[in-house]
Amino acid sequence: MKKMTLAISLLAAFFVxxxxxxxxxxxxxxxxxxxRIAALGGGAALRLHHPExxxxxxxxxxPWEGNVCCYHTVLRDxxxxxxxxxxxxxxxxxxxxxxxxxxxESDDGVVWRKPKLGLCEYGGSKANxxxxxxxxxxxxxxxxxxxxxxxxxxxxxxxxxxxxxxxxGLAGFVSPDGIHWRKIREKPLITKGAFDSQNIVFxxxxxxxxxxxxRTFWKGPDGKRLRGIQWATSSDFLAxxxxxxxxxxxxxxxxxxxxxxxxxxxxxxxxxxxxxxxxTEGRCSVYDTSGAGGIPGVSDGVxxxxxxxxxxxxxxxxxxxxxxxxxxxxxxxxMIAWGFVQTKSAIPGCPxxxxxxxxxxxxxxxxxxxxxxxxxxxxxxxxxxxxxxGGSVTTKPLTxxxxxGGKPTRxxxxxxxxxxxxxxxxxxxxxxxxxxxxxxxxxxEIYGDEIDLAMAWTGGADVKSLAGRPITLHFELKDADxxxxxxxx
Numbered sequence: 001m002k003k004m005t006l007a008i009s010l011l012a013a014f015f016v017x018x019x020x021x022x023x024x025x026x027x028x029x030x031x032x033x034x035x036r037i038a039a040l041g042g043g044a045a046l047r048l049h050h051p052e053x054x055x056x057x058x059x060x061x062x063p064w065e066g067n068v069c070c071y072h073t074v075l076r077d078x079x080x081x082x083x084x085x086x087x088x089x090x091x092x093x094x095x096x097x098x099x100x101x102x103x104x105e106s107d108d109g110v111v112w113r114k115p116k117l118g119l120c121e122y123g124g125s126k127a128n129x130x131x132x133x134x135x136x137x138x139x140x141x142x143x144x145x146x147x148x149x150x151x152x153x154x155x156x157x158x159x160x161x162x163x164x165x166x167x168x169g170l171a172g173f174v175s176p177d178g179i180h181w182r183k184i185r186e187k188p189l190i191t192k193g194a195f196d197s198q199n200i201v202f203x204x205x206x207x208x209x210x211x212x213x214x215r216t217f218w219k220g221p222d223g224k225r226l227r228g229i230q231w232a233t234s235s236d237f238l239a240x241x242x243x244x245x246x247x248x249x250x251x252x253x254x255x256x257x258x259x260x261x262x263x264x265x266x267x268x269x270x271x272x273x274x275x276x277x278x279x280t281e282g283r284c285s286v287y288d289t290s291g292a293g294g295i296p297g298v299s300d301g302v303x304x305x306x307x308x309x310x311x312x313x314x315x316x317x318x319x320x321x322x323x324x325x326x327x328x329x330x331x332x333x334x335m336i337a338w339g340f341v342q343t344k345s346a347i348p349g350c351p352x353x354x355x356x357x358x359x360x361x362x363x364x365x366x367x368x369x370x371x372x373x374x375x376x377x378x379x380x381x382x383x384x385x386x387x388x389x390g391g392s393v394t395t396k397p398l399t400x401x402x403x404x405g406g407k408p409t410r411x412x413x414x415x416x417x418x419x420x421x422x423x424x425x426x427x428x429x430x431x432x433x434x435x436x437x438x439x440x441x442x443x444x445e446i447y448g449d450e451i452d453l454a455m456a457w458t459g460g461a462d463v464k465s466l467a468g469r470p471i472t473l474h475f476e477l478k479d480a481d482x483x484x485x486x487x488x489x
C-alpha cells in the first residue's frame with residue numbers, strides 16, 4: 001500500500017503547475033511549444049520539421065521473420081546499440097505464421113547485425129537471433145525493453161521490459177544483459193487496458209520514477225471506438241498508480257493513435273517526445289493487395305511533446321508522411337520505432353544527428369518488410385521560423401547560471417540561417433525593459449548554421465553579469481530558424 005501511495009503521488013506531481021520564473025541554469029530550452037514563449041511577432045511561427053530518409057537498416061528476410069515484423073525498440077546502453085522487434089509473418093509464401101522476439105546490435109546505429117545467439121529453436125536449429133518465443137500468453141507479440149538507468153537498479157535487472165499478455169494485462173520482464181530474460185513475477189504489472197500494441201516503459205531520471213504509456217480504447221464524441229493512450233507511474237516497476245488518460249492541446253483532433261513511441265528527451269531533462277503512428281481507418285490505397293488483415297487503413301507518423309508527461313502538444317500535420325514509396329501506402333506502415341539514438345553524420349565535419357527508424361513494406365505478400373533509418377538535427381523537431389520578411393520571438397522570464405570558474409558565459413543558439421538571413425537578440429528585464437549593453441541597437445546580426453551559435457553585442461558575447469537575474473530574451477530573425485538555446489562557455 002505504501003508503494004502504491006508513492007506511485008500515485010508521483011503521478012499527481014506531474015500536474016503541478018509552475019508559474020515561477022524558469023530556472024534554466026546551464027540547461028537547454030527548446031522552441032517546441034508556446035509554454036516558454038511569451039509572443040511571436042511579424043512572420044515568425046512555430047514550424048514542424050521532417051526527418052530525412054536514409055538507408056535501410058534492417059531487412060526482415062530470415063525464415064523466423066517475415067512481412068509483419070514490427071514494434072521495434074532501439075536503444076543505446078553502456079555496451080552498444082541494441083534493437084528488439086517482433087519476428088512474424090502474415091500469409092507470406094514460404095513463411096510460417098508465428099511470433100518471436102528478435103535481437104540485433106550495432107556499433108554505430110547505422111549498420112546492424114543479427115547475431116546467432118543459440119537460445120531458441122526454430123525450424124530445428126538454434127542458429128538465430130531469437131531471444132523469446134510465445135509461451136501461450138502472447139508475450140512475443142509486443143515485447144518492449146528498455147535499459148534501466150535507475151541508480152538503485154539491481155545489476156541482474158539492468159534491462160527491463162513489458163509485454164501484453166492478451167486480456168490478462170501487461171507483464172514485466174528483467175535481464176542482466178538484454179539477451180537472457182525472465183519474468184519478474186507471474187502476476188501482471190497492470191491490468192486496466194488493451195495492451196495489444198507497443199506498450200512502453202522507461203526510467204525518468206529527471207523525475208526519479210518509472211513511467212509507462214500503453215494502448216487502450218475510448219469512445220469518441222460520436223460514440224466511435226478509438227485507439228488511445230493511458231499512462232501511469234511507479235517507484236519500483238512493480239506497484240503502479242491508477243492509469244490516467246493522456247491529454248492534448250485543444251487543436252488536436254480525435255485521431256486513432258495506434259502506437260505512442262513516447263520517450264524522454266535527454267537533452268532537455270523533463271521533456272518528453274512522442275511519435276505515434278496515426279491510423280486513418282477505412283482508407284485503402286491502390287497499392288494494397290494485402291487484404292489489410294481485415295481492417296483497412298493508411299498510417300503516418302505524428303510528433304508530440306510534453307513538459308509534464310500528462311498533457312502533450314500534438315501536431316496535426318504529419319511528421320512522417322508515407323511519401324513516394326508505394327509500399328508505405330500499404331496498411332499499417334510508417335510505424336516509428338520506440339527509441340531514437342544519437343549517431344554520427346555521414347557528412348564529414350558536421351555535428352551528430354538523431355537517428356529514428358520506421359517500418360516499410362509491411363503486409364506485403366511478395367517480400368519481407370524492412371526498417372529504414374531516418375535522421376533529424378539535434379533538437380530539430382520544431383523551430384521558431386521567420387521568412388525573408390522577418391519576425392520575432394520573445395521568451396517568458398528566465399534565469400540562467402554563469403559558467404563555472406569565472407569563465408565567460410555565452411548565449412548559444414541551435415540555429416540555422418540562410419546566407420543573407422540573420423538572428424539578433426535583445427536581452428530585457430523580466431518586465432520587458434531593454435538592458436543596457438544588450439539592446440537591439442547593440443546586438444550584432446549573427447548568421448550561420450550551428451548547434452551552438454554564439455550571440456554577440458558590440459560590447460562582446462559575455463553575459464555572465466546577468467546570471468541569476470530574471471530576464472527575457474527577444475530574438476529578431478530573418479530567413480532563419482531557432483531550435484533551442486542555452487547559456488554556456
